Each structure stands twice: as C-alpha cells, then as structure tokens.
Amino acid sequence: MGYAVFHPSDDLLMTKILVIAPSWVGDCMLMQPMLARLKQRHPGVQIDVLAPPWTVELLRQMPEVNEVIVNPFPHGALQILARRSLSKQLRNANYDQAVVLPNSLKSALVPWFADIPLRTGYTGEMRYGLLNDARKLDKHKLPLMVERFAQLAEAPNGNIQRPLPHPRLQVTTGQRLHVLDKLHLALSQPVAIFCPGAEYGPAKRWPIPYFAELAQTLRAQGYAIWLIGSPKDKEIADKIVALGNAECRNLCGATDLADAIALLSCADLVVSNDSGLMHLAAALDRPMLALFGSSSPQFTPPLSDRARVLKLDLPCSPCFKRECPLVHFNCMKQLTPDQVAKYIPQQTK
Numbered sequence: 001m002g003y004a005v006f007h008p009s010d011d012l013l014m015t016k017i018l019v020i021a022p023s024w025v026g027d028c029m030l031m032q033p034m035l036a037r038l039k040q041r042h043p044g045v046q047i048d049v050l051a052p053p054w055t056v057e058l059l060r061q062m063p064e065v066n067e068v069i070v071n072p073f074p075h076g077a078l079q080i081l082a083r084r085s086l087s088k089q090l091r092n093a094n095y096d097q098a099v100v101l102p103n104s105l106k107s108a109l110v111p112w113f114a115d116i117p118l119r120t121g122y123t124g125e126m127r128y129g130l131l132n133d134a135r136k137l138d139k140h141k142l143p144l145m146v147e148r149f150a151q152l153a154e155a156p157n158g159n160i161q162r163p164l165p166h167p168r169l170q171v172t173t174g175q176r177l178h179v180l181d182k183l184h185l186a187l188s189q190p191v192a193i194f195c196p197g198a199e200y201g202p203a204k205r206w207p208i209p210y211f212a213e214l215a216q217t218l219r220a221q222g223y224a225i226w227l228i229g230s231p232k233d234k235e236i237a238d239k240i241v242a243l244g245n246a247e248c249r250n251l252c253g254a255t256d257l258a259d260a261i262a263l264l265s266c267a268d269l270v271v272s273n274d275s276g277l278m279h280l281a282a283a284l285d286r287p288m289l290a291l292f293g294s295s296s297p298q299f300t301p302p303l304s305d306r307a308r309v310l311k312l313d314l315p316c317s318p319c320f321k322r323e324c325p326l327v328h329f330n331c332m333k334q335l336t337p338d339q340v341a342k343y344i345p346q347q348t349k
Contacts, residue, residue, distance in 0.1 A: 019049045030279060080109070087114040120135070143299065226251055273290075274290065289344075293318075
C-alpha cells in the first residue's frame with residue numbers, strides 16, 4: 001500500500017473505476033451525473049459501485065453502472081479486519097481509480113487496502129494518507145451536493161460542465177405494468193403518490209394529519225392516493241389512512257425499491273418530504289410538491305423543472321437536526337394543507 005501523491009491529468013484514461021457510494025438512497029441518485037461524466041471522460045470505462053444493500057436496486061437501473069458490490073458494513077462500524085478482507089477480493093479486479101464520495105475515514109479504507117493506484121475524494125477525517133488525490137471542497141463554488149459529487153469526475157484543476165445534467169431514471173412500460181399487476185393497482189384515474197416518511201428523522205416529516213387532509217382534498221378532485229415508503233413508514237401511512245382515507249392504498253413496506261420507482265413513474269402528482277423517494281420522483285420528472293422544513297433546498301433540492309419546493313423561511317430553519325431543537329416544529333406545522341393545496345397542478349389525464 002502506497003502513500004505516493006498522484007497528479008492525474010485530463011489525458012489519463014481509466015479502464016476500471018470503483019465508486020464508493022453514499023449511504024442514502026437520495027444521495028446515490030444525486031451521484032448519477034458524476035457517473036455519466038466519468039463515462040464521458042473515459043470512453044469504454046467500466047464503473048463498479050460499492051454500495052449499501054438498500055441502494056442496490058436503484059444502482060442496477062443506472063446504465064452507467066457495470067456491477068454493484070454490496071457494502072456489508074453497518075453505518076458507523078469500523079470493522080478494520082472485515083474491510084481488509086473485502087479489499088483483498090477487490091485488489092484482483094485491477095481498478096485504476098477509486099472515487100470516494102462519503103467524507104468519513106472508514107469509507108477510504110477499502111480502496112487503500114485494495115491498493116488502487118489513484119484514490120480520489122475530498123479531504124475529510126484525517127484521510128490524507130488514504131487518498132492520494134485529495135481535493136479541497138469549495139462549498140461556495142459548489143453549493144449543491146450533486147455538484148460536489150460531479151466535481152470528483154473531473155481532473156483536480158478542472159471544472160464541472162454547466163449546466164449540469166439532472167439525474168434521470170427510465171422505467172419501461174413492461175416494468176410499470178408488471179408492478180401494477182403484482183400490486184393489483186390500476187391507472188383508471190389520476191394518481192397522487194404520497195411519500196410521508198424521511199429516514200433521517202421526524203424533523204423532516206410533514207405532520208400526519210396534514211397528509212390526511214390533503215389526501216381528502218385530492219380524492220375530492222378525482223385522484224387515487226397511493227402511499228409508498230419503507231416498512232418503517234407503514235405506521236405513519238396507517239395513521240393517514242385511519243384519518244378518513246380508507247380508500248387510500250398503503251403500500252409502505254409492500255414494495256422493494258425497484259417497485260417503488262416503477263410506481264413513482266405512474267404518478268400524476270407526488271407529494272413528498274425531503275427524502276430519497278423525493279429524489280427518485282425528481283429523476284423520473286414527475287410533477288411534485290416537495291416539502292422542506294429542517295433541511296435546505298439550497299443543498300439537496302429535487303432536480304426537476306416539474307418539482308415545486310414548498311417551505312417557510314423561518315429564522316430557525318434550516319437547522320438540519322433530526323428533531324426540532326426548539327420543540328415547536330413550526331417549519332412544518334405552519335405549512336398548512338390549505339397552503340400546499342394551492343399548488344396542486346391541473347390534471348394531465
């Protein structure tokens with residue numbers, strides 16, 4: 001394992017690249033323009049991605065990805081010996097470069113142990129020895145996460161191409177029909193999909209009674225309402241249904257990620273908290289109302305011209321906390337269903 005500092009140039013062509021992916025579904029979606037740029041800079045390159053198991057179905061739908069290697073390490077776990085063991089397997093793949101997207105020290109260990117010649121990423125938790133192409137992040141020049149990822153596809157002194165293309169997903173008619181048939185769903189009326197969860201924490205979740213009230217408004221306008229999310233979101237969705245929405249379909253926990261993507265592609269409207277599903281709906285270019293409270297659309301907005309961000313510019317927001325530090329939760333509570341309903345788009349069917 002070497003500590004030599006590389007000085008890659010625009011002329012250095014790669015044949016195999018390993019990308020160390022982020023832990024969150026939404027962040028994985030936001031790295032797609034970076035993958036596309038790597039393919040553009042290095043024609044014929046093979047890109048493999050080391051990623052958490054819950055992101056595998058998403059990555060398999062990205063044409064830029066050759067192979068997904070499951071990252072078996074729980075969030076926050078160091079597990080030096082296990083990382084070294086995985087690295088031995090990866091060493092035989094003869095990667096030319098590793099692009100490390102997370103900023104943690106442990107995320108840089110695998111490519112270092114694997115002795116990948118060029119290891120690119122931003123300076124982070126004492127990673128100077130682990131990364132030999134360590135970049136200093138200019139947060140003012142690159143305010144968006146998608147831009148920060150894309151910059152790592154460039155040579156050290158290069159600039160990202162603007163306008164940066166939006167992340168995009170494609171769903172075939174066959175994929176869509178298969179999932180609709182499996183879940184006994186029909187497209188006989190306009191479909192509004194609610195994504196009421198947010199893995200990061202409750203401060204990012206619009207109140208349950210507000211989702212319930214908006215569902216009643218949309219149903220009165222002729223929409224079918226589908227609720228999608230992980231098994232952890234099922235209780236939230238159950239409460240939305242119980243508040244006068246017995247006709248809504250609670251699909252939380254009933255789909256894998258590939259199914260959820262197919263369902264989102266059917267939506268005439270998506271109403272979502274700032275979550276991974278929000279970024280997937282944006283990548284599918286569906287009409288969307290994206291609800292922001294504790295987080296900021298200045299960092300991770302839904303990247304679609306058909307998405308409208310709804311938020312209140314309160315002095316305490318964004319706080320980026322998992323729970324409201326002031327307890328009142330006004331950034332979401334004061335964003336009422338009536339205010340959100342004003343932005344329901346005209347039905348397109």
